[in-house]
Amino acid sequence: MNTVINNNESVVFPDAEHEYHGHPHYTRILIILLSLLACSLLVGYIFSPLWAIVLIFATAAWKAALVVRNFMHLKYEPFILFIAIAAVLLIIMAFFFGVYPDITAITPEVAKPH
Amino acid sequence: MSTKQQHLTLSENKIPEGRLGLWILIAGELVIFGGLIMSYLLHRLRYPQWSEMAAHTSTFIGALNTVVLLCSSYTVVRAHEAAQKLDVAKATRWMTCTVLGGLIFLIDKSVEYTHEIQEGFTFTSPSLQHSGDYVNSLFWSYYYIMTGLHSLHVIAGMVVMIIIMVQIKKGKNLHRVELAGMYWHMVDLIWIFLFPLLYIAK
Amino acid sequence: MEMSTHQQSFWNKYIFSTDHKVIGMQYSIMGIIMAGVGGFLAYIFRYNLAYPGQSIPLFGHLAPLQYNAFVTCHGMIMVFWVGMPILLSGLGNLLIPIMIGTDDMAFPTVNMLSFWIFFVSALVLLTSFFVPGGAFGGGWTMYPPFSAGGYLNRNPDFFKALFSGTSLMILAVALEFVAMLMGGINFVVTTINKRAKGMTAFRMPIVVWFLNIASLIFMFSVGPLVAGAFMLLLDNVVGTGFYDPNRGGDPILWEHLFWFFGHPEVYVLLLPALGVLAEILPVFARKPLFAYKPIIYLALVSAVLSVLVWAHHQFVSGIDPRMATFFSIGTILISIPFAGIFLSFMATLWGGSIRMTVPMMWAIGFIALFLIGGLTGLFLGSNTFDIYAHDTYFVVTHFHYTLFPDVFFGFFAAVYFWFPKFTGKTLNAALGKLHFWCTFFFFNGTWFLLFFNGLHGQHRRINDYSSFSLINMEPYMTFEKISTICAILLILSQFIFLYNLFTSLAKTKNPELTKNPWHSATLEWTADSPPPHGNFKVYPEVYRGPYEYSVPGEVDDCYAQNVPGPSFENNENL
Numbered sequence: 001m002n003t004v005i006n007n008n009e010s011v012v013f014p015d016a017e018h019e020y021h022g023h024p025h026y027t028r029i030l031i032i033l034l035s036l037l038a039c040s041l042l043v044g045y046i047f048s049p050l051w052a053i054v055l056i057f058a059t060a061a062w063k064a065a066l067v068v069r070n071f072m073h074l075k076y077e078p079f080i081l082f083i084a085i086a087a088v089l090l091i092i093m094a095f096f097f098g099v100y101p102d103i104t105a106i107t108p109e110v111a112k113p114h
Numbered sequence: 115m116s117t118k119q120q121h122l123t124l125s126e127n128k129i130p131e132g133r134l135g136l137w138i139l140i141a142g143e144l145v146i147f148g149g150l151i152m153s154y155l156l157h158r159l160r161y162p163q164w165s166e167m168a169a170h171t172s173t174f175i176g177a178l179n180t181v182v183l184l185c186s187s188y189t190v191v192r193a194h195e196a197a198q199k200l201d202v203a204k205a206t207r208w209m210t211c212t213v214l215g216g217l218i219f220l221i222d223k224s225v226e227y228t229h230e231i232q233e234g235f236t237f238t239s240p241s242l243q244h245s246g247d248y249v250n251s252l253f254w255s256y257y258y259i260m261t262g263l264h265s266l267h268v269i270a271g272m273v274v275m276i277i278i279m280v281q282i283k284k285g286k287n288l289h290r291v292e293l294a295g296m297y298w299h300m301v302d303l304i305w306i307f308l309f310p311l312l313y314i315a316k
Numbered sequence: 317m318e319m320s321t322h323q324q325s326f327w328n329k330y331i332f333s334t335d336h337k338v339i340g341m342q343y344s345i346m347g348i349i350m351a352g353v354g355g356f357l358a359y360i361f362r363y364n365l366a367y368p369g370q371s372i373p374l375f376g377h378l379a380p381l382q383y384n385a386f387v388t389c390h391g392m393i394m395v396f397w398v399g400m401p402i403l404l405s406g407l408g409n410l411l412i413p414i415m416i417g418t419d420d421m422a423f424p425t426v427n428m429l430s431f432w433i434f435f436v437s438a439l440v441l442l443t444s445f446f447v448p449g450g451a452f453g454g455g456w457t458m459y460p461p462f463s464a465g466g467y468l469n470r471n472p473d474f475f476k477a478l479f480s481g482t483s484l485m486i487l488a489v490a491l492e493f494v495a496m497l498m499g500g501i502n503f504v505v506t507t508i509n510k511r512a513k514g515m516t517a518f519r520m521p522i523v524v525w526f527l528n529i530a531s532l533i534f535m536f537s538v539g540p541l542v543a544g545a546f547m548l549l550l551d552n553v554v555g556t557g558f559y560d561p562n563r564g565g566d567p568i569l570w571e572h573l574f575w576f577f578g579h580p581e582v583y584v585l586l587l588p589a590l591g592v593l594a595e596i597l598p599v600f601a602r603k604p605l606f607a608y609k610p611i612i613y614l615a616l617v618s619a620v621l622s623v624l625v626w627a628h629h630q631f632v633s634g635i636d637p638r639m640a641t642f643f644s645i646g647t648i649l650i651s652i653p654f655a656g657i658f659l660s661f662m663a664t665l666w667g668g669s670i671r672m673t674v675p676m677m678w679a680i681g682f683i684a685l686f687l688i689g690g691l692t693g694l695f696l697g698s699n700t701f702d703i704y705a706h707d708t709y710f711v712v713t714h715f716h717y718t719l720f721p722d723v724f725f726g727f728f729a730a731v732y733f734w735f736p737k738f739t740g741k742t743l744n745a746a747l748g749k750l751h752f753w754c755t756f757f758f759f760n761g762t763w764f765l766l767f768f769n770g771l772h773g774q775h776r777r778i779n780d781y782s783s784f785s786l787i788n789m790e791p792y793m794t795f796e797k798i799s800t801i802c803a804i805l806l807i808l809s810q811f812i813f814l815y816n817l818f819t820s821l822a823k824t825k826n827p828e829l830t831k832n833p834w835h836s837a838t839l840e841w842t843a844d845s846p847p848p849h850g851n852f853k854v855y856p857e858v859y860r861g862p863y864e865y866s867v868p869g870e871v872d873d874c875y876a877q878n879v880p881g882p883s884f885e886n887n888e889n890l
Contacts, residue, residue: 023191023195026188026191026192026195027188029188030184030185030188033184034181034184037177037180037181037184040310040314041173041177041314044314053315056310056314056315057310057315060306060307060309060310063306064303064306064307067187067299067302067303067306068299068303071187071188071191071295071299071302072296072299072300077129077137078129081129081137084137084138084141085137085141085144087536088141088144088145088148088536089144089148091145091148091536091537091623092144092145092148092149092151092152092540094623094624095148095149095152095540095572095576096152096155096156098572098576098624098626098627098639098643099152099156099568099569099572100156101635101636101638101639102566102568102572102634102635102636102639103156103157103160103566103568103569103572104156104157104159104160105636106160129508129509130509131422131423131505131509131510134504134505134508134509135422135423135501135502135505138500138501138504138505138535139497139501141535141536142497142501142535142536142538142539143539144539145535145536145537145538145539145540146539146540146542146543147539147543148539148540149539149540149541149542149543149544149573149576150540150543150546150547152540153540153543153544153547153558153569153573156569157564157565157566161564237550237554237556238554238555238556238557240563241563241564250557250563250564251563251564252557252558252563252564252565255550255556255557255558256558259546259547259550259556259558263543263546
């Protein structure tokens with residue numbers, strides 16, 4: 001469908017991007033996502049709380065990866081963009097670990113309402 | 115100048131400008147929500163008592179909203195697929211589904227807020243008594259600010275979606291369907307993390 | 317091929333313009349105006365410090381709360397409404413498209429919106445001086461509880477709280493961030509996608525690299541503060557308890573959120589100015605820039621380190637001592653890349669045939685003054701010394717020795733260097749030199765002696781020591797008075813610049829003389845001067861790196877980037 005030629009006002013695609021990437025099987029991705037959601041709801045009844053938490057967040061990360069890779073087409077983008085997104089996550093983690101000793105490691109008393 | 119000249123002379127790059135700009139915007143938004151989520155997480159780990167507060171959120175409505183958002187993400191990629199095949203009618207149909215999904219999400223959210231406010235869990239509620247102990251109610255402040263900010267993004271995504279639907283009806287800017295979709299996926303992405311943080315992990 | 321020759325109305329051409337050069341100049345002019353406001357505030361409280369309790373010429377009596385508000389707003393304005401628009405947005409808009417050889421930014425309309433949001437943010441900030449209660453006065457870092465509906469502007473009424481000085485300042489900062497985010501996206505996308513043919517990543521001028529690195533640092537570190545500012549606004553307006561320990565929150569969280577952005581912000585301001593130096597030094601030393609690629613790698617290293625050192629501003633606020641050690645080490649580590657960058661600037665000058673033009677003087681003055689600021693920064697980075705010197709005038713003097721050369725010397729170097737290109741007119745060199753020497757001398761007069769006051773413990777937030785009967789301030793008042801007189805002269809000497817600027821603008825355009833007055837090799841000098849909307853008649857093609865100077869037998873003693881011919885890439889030998 002490379003036929004749409006850029007011609008001033010009647011532009012449909014301004015760049016040659018329509019051949020830019022392919023399409024994954026979206027329906028299959030949706031089914032995986034929904035079953036992962038079901039899993040994350042069920043693990044709380046099956047495993048001990050600690051394992052449930054780990055599994056819940058593991059499935060959340062898996063779901064996020066599926067959405068980013070397939071729906072947002074990150075897997076068709078250059079690798080450098082993946083690095084940029086990973087850098088964002090690392091920056092947030094750096095913030096978490098820098099602040100952890102000052103907020104989380106301290107447990108003040110809870111004040112009564114006044 | 116003619117556009118042709120520009121294509122001859124400018125550097126070749128794989129990512130079109132709109133997508134690249136949007137990726138950077140998404141990265142910026144992720145840092146904003148990342149800061150918020152990390153602040154919440156730091157306090158959540160500080161106060162184990164918050165699990166009693168989290169028990170009052172409705173997992174059912176949260177799960178329903180997750181399904182709605184995942185499905186609306188699906189419909190918007192289908193709209194993008196249709197737009198690439200220059201099928202404006204089909205793309206508009208799929209985008210309407212997405213906007214409806216956003217609407218259902220917001221309705222769910224307001225039902226949920228109503229319940230919680232009726233139970234006394236408000237944005238600024240003071241410390242609450244729970245099985246003898248006082249538990250600070252900062253959980254609810256975080257809950258409202260995170261879901262509220264997310265809902266604002268849902269509204270923004272819907273507005274963008276409607277604007278682009280009007281544009282593609284006139285037969286222009288079909289490539290923007292994908293950009294609106296990417297923004298919508300980002301909203302979905304944030305919800306994927308908010309859902310376990312606020313609704314499941316108790 | 318013809319450029320767009322259609323006549324634009326005044327409004328489209330100068331006010332709501334989408335041309336990157338006009339937007340860059342709008343940003344710079346807005347920055348100069350705000351610098352006037354910030355300078356006037358500085359004059360008022362500086363006068364009060366030397367002559368406490370006395371009536372101030374052009375202002376009158378200064379109340380203590382006003383003193384707090386003025387110091388706070390001086391800091392805010394100088395960092396966010398002078399440094400950011402001039403160095404990041406102003407230079408970025410003016411230079412990036414023309415230096416990489418393209419017609420305009422990737423998203424010109426977004427660019428225009430970015431400026432107008434910035435303009436509104438400046439108005440919001442200035443409005444906060446006139447609301448009941450006055451502008452916010454809790455320090456430019458806005459620490460809770462002062463900023464969280466706490467002590468200074470307590471007001472339970474929603475709308476009164478929303479239109480209090482505190483809320484307006486938070487709103488203004490938030491709007492400014494939005495404007496800078498839009499600008500930053502534009503910079504990065506333009507640089508990645510719109511470079512001229514042959515302009516590979518390692519043929520871009522250093523200033524383009526540095527502006528992009530600065531934009532990326534800004535965009536990736538500002539997020540937590542945006543979230544935090546939203547929380548602070550809610551604390552302030554509707555009464556949540558995010559930063560209230562009584563309600564389970566924690567004021568330390570704000571300090572972390574603020575400095576997680578606030579420290580990288582220093583490098584956001586520093587890198588563009590260093591980029592300007594990298595453009596100016598090779599031109600006037602007639603030598604290729606020493607270590608082109610290592611400079612870029614060092615800047616990238618500093619960008620990574622810059623998000624790992626933020627808590628060195630909080631050594632006395634009760635953070636974990638083990639983390640304090642970690643942040644100390646990180647802070648001292650980050651001086652390595654910057655020392656590397658400055659050393660390669662020195663090496664560029666080494667053995668060159670140096671021409672002491674006005675931009676060169678500003679550039680070398682920058683290096684000289686920044687050295688003092690950088691070295692005192694090493695002391696303060698170590699937590700053992702910082703605990704002693706924290707919140708004294710030593711700290712204040714340190715950051716003025718870094719930020720003043722950075723913002724003003726960097727800006728003036730850029731103005732004197734690129735003014736001919738972007739206006740088609742020339743500045744008076746003699747007045748420029750007078751301006752430089754006055755600024756250099758009076759800046760040192762204002763600040764150098766205050767290092768000693770700081771080491772003796774003068775606190776930065778006390779407006780009048782006479783309330784403390786046990787403290788004898790007499791020995792230090794001499795330095796205070798010298799500092800104040802020099803500060804007034806420093807402000808007055810900027811009128812030399814304004815005079816020079818306006819008389820030069822009144823001249824007629826001289827496209828021939830201003831085409832390439834410095835015999836520079838980068839692409840902006842190949843365009844007409846002033847460049848028309850669209851910059852180039854024909855898109856240039858690039859054949860080599862930006863710093864090919866001292867080429868024997870060449871007309872201008874240099875190879876311009878767009879002249880067909882061999883590519884020496886002598887930068888890549890390193």
